[in-house]
Amino acid sequence: MTTPPSPAPNQPIVFRHGTVLTMDDRHTVLPDGDVLIIDAKIAAVGVALEVPEGAFEIDARGGILMPGMIDTHRHMWQTAMRAYGADWTLSQYFVWYYLEHGRAFRPEDIEAGNLISALDAIEGGVTTTVDWSHGLQSVEHAEAAVEALATSPGRFVHAYGNIFAAPWEWAVDASVKAQIERTARDSRLFGAQLAFDVTGDPDFPERAAFEAARDLGVPVTTHAGVWGATNDDGIRLMHENGFMDASTVYVHAATLSQDSYQRIAASGGSVSLSTESEESCGQGYPPSHALRAHGIPVSMSVDTSVWFSSDLFSAMRATLGADRAWEHLTAHENGDTITHSHLRAEQVVEWVTRGGAKALGKDHLVGSLEAGKLADVVLIKNDHSPTMSPLLNPYGHVVFQAGRGDVHTVLVGGEIVKFDGRLTGGDLNGAKAKIEATVEHLRSTLGDDLWQQGMNPDIPETTILDNPYGYTEFSSDATRRAHETFSAATPNRG
Numbered sequence: 330m331t332t333p334p335s336p337a338p339n340q341p342i343v344f345r346h347g348t349v350l351t352m353d354d355r356h357t358v359l360p361d362g363d364v365l366i367i368d369a370k371i372a373a374v375g376v377a378l379e380v381p382e383g384a385f386e387i388d389a390r391g392g393i394l395m396p397g398m399i400d401t402h403r404h405m406w407q408t409a410m411r412a413y414g415a416d417w418t419l420s421q422y423f424v425w426y427y428l429e430h431g432r433a434f435r436p437e438d439i440e441a442g443n444l445i446s447a448l449d450a451i452e453g454g455v456t457t458t459v460d461w462s463h464g465l466q467s468v469e470h471a472e473a474a475v476e477a478l479a480t481s482p483g484r485f486v487h488a489y490g491n492i493f494a495a496p497w498e499w500a501v502d503a504s505v506k507a508q509i510e511r512t513a514r515d516s517r518l519f520g521a522q523l524a525f526d527v528t529g530d531p532d533f534p535e536r537a538a539f540e541a542a543r544d545l546g547v548p549v550t551t552h553a554g555v556w557g558a559t560n561d562d563g564i565r566l567m568h569e570n571g572f573m574d575a576s577t578v579y580v581h582a583a584t585l586s587q588d589s590y591q592r593i594a595a596s597g598g599s600v601s602l603s604t605e606s607e608e609s610c611g612q613g614y615p616p617s618h619a620l621r622a623h624g625i626p627v628s629m630s631v632d633t634s635v636w637f638s639s640d641l642f643s644a645m646r647a648t649l650g651a652d653r654a655w656e657h658l659t660a661h662e663n664g665d666t667i668t669h670s671h672l673r674a675e676q677v678v679e680w681v682t683r684g685g686a687k688a689l690g691k692d693h694l695v696g697s698l699e700a701g702k703l704a705d706v707v708l709i710k711n712d713h714s715p716t717m718s719p720l721l722n723p724y725g726h727v728v729f730q731a732g733r734g735d736v737h738t739v740l741v742g743g744e745i746v747k748f749d750g751r752l753t754g755g756d757l758n759g760a761k762a763k764i765e766a767t768v769e770h771l772r773s774t775l776g777d778d779l780w781q782q783g784m785n786p787d788i789p790e791t792t793i794l795d796n797p798y799g800y801t802e803f804s805s806d807a808t809r810r811a812h813e814t815f816s817a818a819t820p821n822r823g
């Protein structure tokens with residue numbers, strides 16, 4: 330196997346002849362465009378650019394150049410148990426992650442989850458990620474989380490959280506505040522946030538945590554509108570007490586009233602949509618339709634890879650599907666037909682790039698391919714795949730055709746971290762070894778029975794409805810046989 334040539338440090342880089350989605354204010358698209366990178370920044374975007382002598386040239390023909398994607402809510406530590414909870418509901422997640430596995434995480438397990446998750450993000454073209462880090466039982470856990478991010482390729486905002494204690498207790502702890510201050514000042518990171526949820530208790534005990542965030546000068550990110558967990562009371566209390574502002578990020582915001590959406594819209598905050606999560610867990614129907622109706626800014630996120638995919642291609646696809654499904658379904662209930670879809674592929678590409686940059690207050694730095702911005706660039710190109718041809722509608726192609734396997738090259742601040750389809754930054758083998766040790770620790774701590782039980786929740790019994798057309802011996806026999814075969818293949822269930 331030969332290693333493809335790669336640029337030397339500080340060598341200017343130019344992408345040639347790509348379809349360029351700039352995501353600038355006018356959404357300029359260049360069908361045959363170049364992007365020039367000099368000293369960590371985008372120096373120029375245009376056609377047939379003149380470039381410095383000796384620039385490293387990357388052939389982007391047949392590919393799409395776009396800004397690095399931005400994820401505003403990812404519980405990176407939970408990637409240590411990737412896919413384990415694929416069949417969970419939110420209730421099972423609370424029991425398993427909050428009460429069982431989560432408590433067993435040591436600082437080195439948080440580190441392992443973050444290391445693998447950081448590489449996962451880069452590999453899928455996500456260059457900025459908010460680590461919604463709510464497994465921090467101690468400051469040592471937080472230090473391990475932050476160090477993993479600081480030594481990984483990519484940009485990370487660390488959102489400090491702790492689901493094992495009340496926010497009005499841990500967020501005011503002097504050692505926690507000192508840790509958050511260190512993170513906020515750490516030039517290896519892209520910022521800090523405070524991550525906690527608001528229960529709706531009329532006494533509003535969360536006030537102390539909001540005040541801590543204000544003291545520290547960091548934004549708050551909060552799971553809002555989560556069926557059975559957080560609701561309109563939390564939003565109302567935040568609003569009445571003056572703790573909603575443009576920097577606040579509301580995650581999910583699914584089960585909320587018009588009144589809550591109006592309070593969010595009026596205070597300028599944004600919502601982080603995790604559509605795959607909302608569809609599976611039960612926070613409420615993915616609310617993109619409501620956010621559009623209220624003009625609330627949107628960013629996107631994957632939430633957790635203990636359940637879902639870790640790439641934002643899936644998030645865009647799921648969001649477009651959920652929004653359109655809602656539109657059709659509500660129209661059909663009224664006997665109407667939708668002839669034109671409101672939500673477009675172009676809009677979800679905006680949400681996954683500029684939307685994230687704006688939500689984090691970093692729109693002047695990242696989120697678009699424009700001269701002067703940091704060079705976070707993704708090239709989607711796969712000459713070995715029929716799926717890249719023909720390339721007619723670049724937004725549609727990114728959303729419904731491309732996937733993480735088509736991410737050819739990723740630059741973060743001008744540094745190549747994925748090239749020719751392979752990670753070049755970070756230490757994948759080292760991260761894998763740490764993950765193995767973590768899984769071994771969690772499995773032995775919980776014991777085999779509990780481990781298996783957590784991964785295979787009971788299936789509620791399915792009642793086969795009476796079917797007036799099932800009048801022949803053949804069809805009723807076939808139904809019974811199918812039922813028996815399924816039950817035999819899945820022991821210990823229902």
Ligand SMILES: [Zn+2]
Nearest residue numbers: 461552580632
């Ligand atoms: Zn979450």
